[in-house]
Amino acid sequence: MEGSAILNNLKNRRTFIILILVTGTLYFFLGDMGNYMSKTKLNKEILVNQISSTDMSKAQYTRKGSGAFIDWIRVNLNQNEINNVVNWINSVSDSDIIELKQIPSNTSISAGIVFRLKNRKEIRIQYDLEKIYITRTDIRTGQVVYTINQDDLKSFFDKQLKGFYFGEDKVEKS
Incomplete structure (x- = not known):
């Protein structure tokens, strides 16, 4: 029982680390895309x-x-x-x-x-x-x-x- 608890704990940590890496990658990628989009939209509408x-x-x-x-x-x-x-x-x-x-x-x-x-x-x-x-x-x-x-x-x-x-x-x- 104790071995399976440790295994589950390791799987949860691994899943958590992967989730953090994926989230960080998406954050930087989407943030960079936002900068690219704002740089390309030069002619912002004048009101x-x-x-x-x-x-x-x-x-x-x-x-x-x-x-x-x-x-x-x-x-x-x-x-x-x-x-x-x-x-x-x-x-x-x-x-x-x-x-x-x-x-x-x-x-x-x-x-x-x-x-x-x-x-x-x-x-x-x-x-x-x-x-x-x-x-x-x-x-x-x-x-x-x-x-x-x-x-x-x-x-x-x-x-x-x-x-x-x-x-x-x-x-x-x-």
């Missing part, structure tokens, strides 16, 4: 009701005497325009997103929009006549930078920039 303020500005190139100057002009967006920008960004598929470490240093931003959120985070949308860059502080700790392809948003920026380059239309037609 209009979470935006506390919106600022847009655009570059305007002018000549004064023999010099050229860049002025940043503030653009007031109405609620319909804000809703459109949010909807356009939210509609981007994962295949139209490329994560970056940072915006390339040789990029010349011509227009941008900042959504300041109620939780003190922000979403910055910048346009350089070719690409749309998004910098967000509301997804992970720190900031996330990525580009998106979104024709409606690109057209919106192009329309805002009409005639910005010394009175000429420098926006390239696609």
